[in-house]
């Protein structure tokens with residue numbers, strides 16, 4: 001929003017602010033914006049039903065919050081194009097632990113320190129385990145009945161249990177190991193062809209890694225026939241569309257009353273409904289195919305497939321009755337698996353390669369570990385067995401996730417009732433709670449003098465700091481009831497792919513580019529990604 005305002009003003013006042021342009025701006029503000037603001041204000045006031053009584057306002061004021069709160073927008077105008085960066089800067093000045101804000105009409109608290117994060121995600125986890133409602137998630141995810149956006153309650157607990165026990169358990173992730181290794185091998189084959197073409201063969205790393213993680217999750221969700229009829233491509237397109245709709249700071253989430261107006265609702269919902277229709281058709285066909293295959297199997301008396309070898313859809317269908325799921329619930333769970341599984345891992349792999357290109361010393365040390373210390377000479381690929389002792393590889397992955405968590409603000413949490421947290425401060429029921437993991441990952445008091453430096457060695461000295469959310473200085477997968485259930489799948493995918501990329505190939509930047517030219521500028525959305533795609537040239541070792 002601020003970026004948009006800046007752009008408009010910049011266009012109007014490019015030459016030092018001529019009087020005519022200024023007058024024009026003031027006139028626009030008076031004639032157009034004022035009535036609009038009054039209208040929005042009418043619909044942006046909070047009611048008891050929405051976010052609690054006015055008492056909540058007083059409670060929010062008990063902690064310092066940033067000044068310059070505007071009547072309708074609240075603190076919204078202070079959000080720059082990278083909200084995690086804006087919130088970190090605001091917190092450093094106004095609320096290093098907890099910082100209350102009003103974003104639009106929504107009372108929000110931002111946690112930016114290890115002790116505040118621990119209070120939210122561990123000590124009072126049961127109070128903050130819900131999610132705010134989202135109009136778009138309601139449409140795309142069948143009443144937010146998936147495992148990412150479901151409000152805390154009986155349905156969420158049931159879905160979470162199913163997902164962690166039957167879809168993403170470490171046993172299941174292990175069972176998918178041959179599939180992972182096969183998909184990695186396919187990528188390596190393509191890279192060998194590129195490498196043979198020499199310096200001209202510049203590889204679009206994002207395209208390659210996105211297609212890899214997409215195919216991997218397609219295979220896990222729908223079985224080995226996922227390339228049939230170009231389904232993987234269709235899924236990829238729809239995942240991208242979902243991410244655009246669900247990501248960022250959406251107007252309707254911060255002015256819920258305005259969004260309830262019929263016309264506004266119609267405009268906001270139109271796109272989401274269109275996407276939902278396409279998902280629905282695709283998933284109906286997929287479910288139908290699986291049901292038919294299952295029936296054929298039963299008719300021919302083939303041995304029942306083991307759960308470990310079954311695709312997510314097969315597992316969900318076989319457990320549908322036991323867990324009391326409707327077909328729409330199954331579709332919602334599948335969609336959020338696609339979304340969460342794809343829109344994270346490939347971004348981490350791309351940014352890890354970007355950091356390695358900017359830090360040749362780290363790249364050389366990693367290649368040394370992967371090539372000489374562990375993998376026996378002559379072996380074509382790194383296997384998952386080889387990864388066990390690769391300490392430096394693990395440190396590189398941890399350091400990448402510290403500096404570049406794909407979800408720097410996680411998914412917003414929601415307080416279920418009033419709760420006294422740090423220093424006797426009470427967060428009222430219905431408050432949106434944002435955990436700024438990006439800010440905590442860069443605190444000088446935690447990470448030392450140069451927290452912005454890419455230095456995997458810091459994790460060699462602190463190898464007790466793992467990914468499991470036990471340490472509130474470092475928890476890229478979250479912690480507690482809403483912690484990422486895909487942690488085992490993600491760790492396996494990142495490890496095997498990164499190890500193979502640096503094992504088989506030396507990497508060079510396109511001709512004329514230097515290390516310092518690798519652009520690390522980020523763009524905020526459902527997840528954060530590099531603004532500029534990474535292009536590299538592979539050289540066979």
Ligand code: HEM
Pocket residue numbers: 147148149160168336337340341342344345348401405406407410411412476477478479481482483484485486487489490
């Ligand atoms: C590098 C990769 C990944 C990272 C860094 C990551 C991180 C996260 C984070 C920070 C959250 C939110 C925690 C919170 O709101 O408190 C989350 C939620 C979630 N993730 Fe991941 N994730 C990754 C990959 C995956 C994969 C591969 C899957 C599944 C295939 C997955 C499935 C989910 C689901 C279902 C949720 C929602 C959990 C809930 O609301 O209860 N994630 N993830």
